[in-house]
Amino acid sequence: MTTPPPEELAIGSGDDVVRVRQLVRTAAGHAGMSLVDQTKLITAASELARNTFVYGGGGAVRVEHVVNARGRAGVRIAFSDRGPGIPDVDQALTEGWTSGGGLGLGLSGARRLVDEFELETEVGKGTTVTVTKWTR
Amino acid sequence: MSGEDGGQGRIGELLRDHRESVLDRWVALVVAGLRGRLTEGELRGELTELYGLIERAAGGDGTASGELHAALADISRSRARQGFSPSETAISVFTLKQAVYEQIENAGDPATYTAFIAFSQSVDDLGLVTFETYAAAREQVIADQAEQLLELSTPVVKLWDGILGVPLVGTLDSARTQVVMEALLEMLVDTGSEYAVIDITGVPAVDTEVAQHLLKTVMAARLMGTECVISGIRPQIAQTIVTLGIEFGDIVTKATLADALAYALDHSGVAVDAKAGA
Numbered sequence: 001m002t003t004p005p006p007e008e009l010a011i012g013s014g015d016d017v018v019r020v021r022q023l024v025r026t027a028a029g030h031a032g033m034s035l036v037d038q039t040k041l042i043t044a045a046s047e048l049a050r051n052t053f054v055y056g057g058g059g060a061v062r063v064e065h066v067v068n069a070r071g072r073a074g075v076r077i078a079f080s081d082r083g084p085g086i087p088d089v090d091q092a093l094t095e096g097w098t099s100g101g102g103l104g105l106g107l108s109g110a111r112r113l114v115d116e117f118e119l120e121t122e123v124g125k126g127t128t129v130t131v132t133k134w135t136r
Numbered sequence: 137m138s139g140e141d142g143g144q145g146r147i148g149e150l151l152r153d154h155r156e157s158v159l160d161r162w163v164a165l166v167v168a169g170l171r172g173r174l175t176e177g178e179l180r181g182e183l184t185e186l187y188g189l190i191e192r193a194a195g196g197d198g199t200a201s202g203e204l205h206a207a208l209a210d211i212s213r214s215r216a217r218q219g220f221s222p223s224e225t226a227i228s229v230f231t232l233k234q235a236v237y238e239q240i241e242n243a244g245d246p247a248t249y250t251a252f253i254a255f256s257q258s259v260d261d262l263g264l265v266t267f268e269t270y271a272a273a274r275e276q277v278i279a280d281q282a283e284q285l286l287e288l289s290t291p292v293v294k295l296w297d298g299i300l301g302v303p304l305v306g307t308l309d310s311a312r313t314q315v316v317m318e319a320l321l322e323m324l325v326d327t328g329s330e331y332a333v334i335d336i337t338g339v340p341a342v343d344t345e346v347a348q349h350l351l352k353t354v355m356a357a358r359l360m361g362t363e364c365v366i367s368g369i370r371p372q373i374a375q376t377i378v379t380l381g382i383e384f385g386d387i388v389t390k391a392t393l394a395d396a397l398a399y400a401l402d403h404s405g406v407a408v409d410a411k412a413g414a
């Protein structure tokens with residue numbers, strides 16, 4: 001099976017969030033994920049893309065197909081911005097806490113929707129969130 | 137004289153002296169490029185006007201170049217609206233170069249070639265003007281359509297006396313939610329409905345923003361004394377909502393629109409006869 005090349009997309013407006021969802025939908029379908037897993041990954045991507053746009057002031061997303069050591073296919077998505085960064089990561093991952101006007105479930109919820117979640121952030125430099133979901 | 141004022145003057149002269157043959161050739165080239173989507177008569181009218189303006193601009197008439205830009209903008213706008221491709225639009229301008237070049241070749245005066253280079257550059261500039269206007273016009277068309285779609289896709293329908301239905305299809309962003317909420321609340325006032333069924337079967341993904349918008353709409357309706365039922369929650373959406381940690385609290389949710397309607401009918405005291413239904 002040929003794996004499609006990684007795709008990148010800039011996130012600079014609310015419409016781009018919709019484009020990210022479509023990109024992830026295609027990638028998840030290609031990786032052979034079930035409808036539930038597809039929806040989970042798309043929703044997580046939607047949350048993170050909106051965070052990148054709203055809190056990070058815009059950035060970019062990279063969607064790539066990956067295969068783990070046991071030959072299982074998956075999709076890895078990296079969201080990066082050069083925004084203000086997250087001063088307190090633990091607080092940001094707390095349910096119901098929001099620095100904006102949201103429900104405060106986006107970041108913590110996205111973490112539960114995927115298999116691997118990695119958050120790198122530096123105050124004043126920006127934030128990169130990388131998530132991976134494996135097909136079952 | 138003609139040797140000294142060089143550049144544009146020489147071309148201006150050529151455009152004036154060989155008006156008929158250059159214009160004919162230009163019209164023929166454009167007609168060929170558009171493959172009969174516009175008649176020769178229509179094109180000749182447009183191009184004759186442009187030709188006159190280009191001729192005056194090449195002769196150094198300042199006001200003509202302003203008029204020329206406006207005329208070109210008009211033409212590219214109408215091309216964009218009629219669905220012509222960018223190259224079909226630009227061809228109307230760029231083929232003039234070929235028409236003029238062929239004329240110079242026939243005359244065989246080498247000095248005119250130098251002038252042609254400058255002329256060619258100004259035609260390129262005009263080409264860019266058509267391109268920009270074309271793109272702007274297309275953007276406008278898209279923006280108009282997006283707005284129409286926004287209104288089209290958010291109807292509020294009456295399902296029964298006192299029961300409204302709001303079928304949502306597509307992405308639910310802040311702008312859409314605002315339209316939905318306004319339409320729903322207005323309809324509530326008009327009909328005095330006690331129940332509203334918000335159906336999200338057509339919403340592909342429910343994330344926290346969508347959920348928040350839904351909750352706000354439900355709260356607003358509740359303040360007006362209407363109970364909202366959210367229906368059309370598919371299995372994958374249900375699992376995702378639970379994993380995300382979104383709580384719909386005491387809001388009634390149903391899997392299908394039929395279930396939601398049955399619930400609303402039941403609570404408004406309408407008995408559905410089982411014999412008639414099933």
